[in-house]
Amino acid sequence: MPTRSKTIIPEAKDRVQEGNTLFVYLVSTVAAVGGFLFGFDTAVINGALPFLRESFQLTDVQIEIAASSLLLGCVIGVSGAGTLSDRYGRKRILFTAAALFFLSAIGAAIPSNLPQFTAARFIGGLAIGVASMLSPLYIAEIAPAGIRGRLVSLNQMAIVTGITCSYFVSWLLSDLGVSSWRWMFGVAGVPSLLFALGVLLMPESPRWLVKQGEYEPAEKILARVSGGQQAHRELEEIREAVAQEQGSVSQLFQAGLRKPMLIAVALAILQQVTGINTILYYSSIILTRNQASSAGEALRANVVVGLISLVATLIALWIIDKVGRKPLLLAASGGMGLSLVGLGIGFHQPSSPQGLILLMIFSYVSFFSVGMGPAVWVVISELFPTRLRGRAMAIATIFLWTACLVVTLTFLSLMNALTPSGTFWLYAFICLLTFLFIWRTLPETKGKTLEEIERWWR
Numbered sequence: 001m002p003t004r005s006k007t008i009i010p011e012a013k014d015r016v017q018e019g020n021t022l023f024v025y026l027v028s029t030v031a032a033v034g035g036f037l038f039g040f041d042t043a044v045i046n047g048a049l050p051f052l053r054e055s056f057q058l059t060d061v062q063i064e065i066a067a068s069s070l071l072l073g074c075v076i077g078v079s080g081a082g083t084l085s086d087r088y089g090r091k092r093i094l095f096t097a098a099a100l101f102f103l104s105a106i107g108a109a110i111p112s113n114l115p116q117f118t119a120a121r122f123i124g125g126l127a128i129g130v131a132s133m134l135s136p137l138y139i140a141e142i143a144p145a146g147i148r149g150r151l152v153s154l155n156q157m158a159i160v161t162g163i164t165c166s167y168f169v170s171w172l173l174s175d176l177g178v179s180s181w182r183w184m185f186g187v188a189g190v191p192s193l194l195f196a197l198g199v200l201l202m203p204e205s206p207r208w209l210v211k212q213g214e215y216e217p218a219e220k221i222l223a224r225v226s227g228g229q230q231a232h233r234e235l236e237e238i239r240e241a242v243a244q245e246q247g248s249v250s251q252l253f254q255a256g257l258r259k260p261m262l263i264a265v266a267l268a269i270l271q272q273v274t275g276i277n278t279i280l281y282y283s284s285i286i287l288t289r290n291q292a293s294s295a296g297e298a299l300r301a302n303v304v305v306g307l308i309s310l311v312a313t314l315i316a317l318w319i320i321d322k323v324g325r326k327p328l329l330l331a332a333s334g335g336m337g338l339s340l341v342g343l344g345i346g347f348h349q350p351s352s353p354q355g356l357i358l359l360m361i362f363s364y365v366s367f368f369s370v371g372m373g374p375a376v377w378v379v380i381s382e383l384f385p386t387r388l389r390g391r392a393m394a395i396a397t398i399f400l401w402t403a404c405l406v407v408t409l410t411f412l413s414l415m416n417a418l419t420p421s422g423t424f425w426l427y428a429f430i431c432l433l434t435f436l437f438i439w440r441t442l443p444e445t446k447g448k449t450l451e452e453i454e455r456w457w458r
Contacts, residue, residue, distance in 0.1 A: 032157070036191060041101070045121075077100075080130075283361065
């Protein structure tokens with residue numbers, strides 16, 4: 001009996017013979033705009049906090065709530081993103097995220113009290129939760145194996161670009177006075193609309209289409225990506241992989257997939273509890289409180305942090321498919337730990353120059369951006385079978401955002417309890433644990449197709 005693929009897949013002579021690299025990059029760039037908004041919306045709170053605190057006369061606990069309200073939305077948003085994207089498709093759910101980004105940008109710019117502000121930021125968190133999981137997943141599912149690491153890292157570059165833009169915009173708008181924080185949040189409405197338009201124009205994930213039995217449109221997309229003959233081979237590999245999958249979430253915790261699930265969850269948690277968001281969200285508070293910097297000086301330092309992070313991420317894009325995921329993660333976790341030790345020493349010595357504090361912050365952000373930032377997302381997007389990839393990434397990302405929420409909600413309290421130096425030394429110890437975990441448990445996935453990785457676990 002002939003298979004479905006033989007009856008509906010075009011003959012080889014009718015297929016596109018060469019892949020279109022430009023098409024792959026354009027589509028991946030559109031998906032990565034979700035990462036840009038992710039970065040902008042998470043980091044803009046850094047520049048806004050000094051002005052928001054003055055406007056609403058916030059205590060340290062209220063500042064933690066203001067910074068964390070977005071992250072609670074992230075946890076909930078990513079909790080539903082996997083199931084919804086597996087049911088309705090990657091494209092539709094990404095469009096929903098774009099709409100939520102826009103609503104949050106406008107809502108966060110017009111509140112008259114803290115509860116209204118936290119509600120608007122919660123909506124933004126829902127969008128970020130969806131985008132944080134779905135943008136790299138979509139890119140991983142449409143990208144050829146040879147450049148998949150680079151393209152998934154494009155999402156991390158977009159996140160870092162969003163962070164840098166938020167710092168730069170906050171610095172530029174800080175001269176508007178106490179109410180400048182409203183403009184800092186409101187400007188995100190423009191890229192939100194552009195993201196929605198771009199999503200409408202991009203194709204659906206070919207691997208998701210195969211799961212739905214839509215083989216012909218899936219092969220057409222694969223042909224544009226890799227060329228006709230390669231597309232036919234990839235389609236058969238995907239069909240074979242999907243046919244062997246049951247699609248139950250419980251399968252992720254059975255023999256063969258239990259280990260990659262545990263690795264993904266551990267990496268997601270470790271990426272956050274090594275302390276990156278203490279810098280992304282609170283560096284302006286840290287510098288103004290402990291180094292007697294003005295708000296303007298702290299915001300200028302944030303711009304430098306963002307630029308360094310952007311350059312380091314560009315380096316990661318260039319080397320991740322050459323060096324591999326594991327070496328980058330080892331170098332990053334080790335370098336982050338040493339930087340945090342130096343940062344703790346700088347805060348421990350009252351006479352330490354502010355330049356030393358800034359140097360350690362710049363070093364820490366550089367190591368994170370070249371390794372722990374992009375490589376963790378790449379690895380998580382590569383480890384799982386097609387039918388389960390959305391749900392598996394959702395589970396890992398739920399843990400990631402929960403860890404981020406805990407770190408953000410406790411940082412100022414930890415600084416008060418352990419002192420700044422003790423807090424950064426605690427994060428340095430966690431970096432050491434991260435280095436040991438990666439060294440002992442993480443396999444290398446560089447250059448392997450998603451189906452090869454799946455067969456490897458089986």
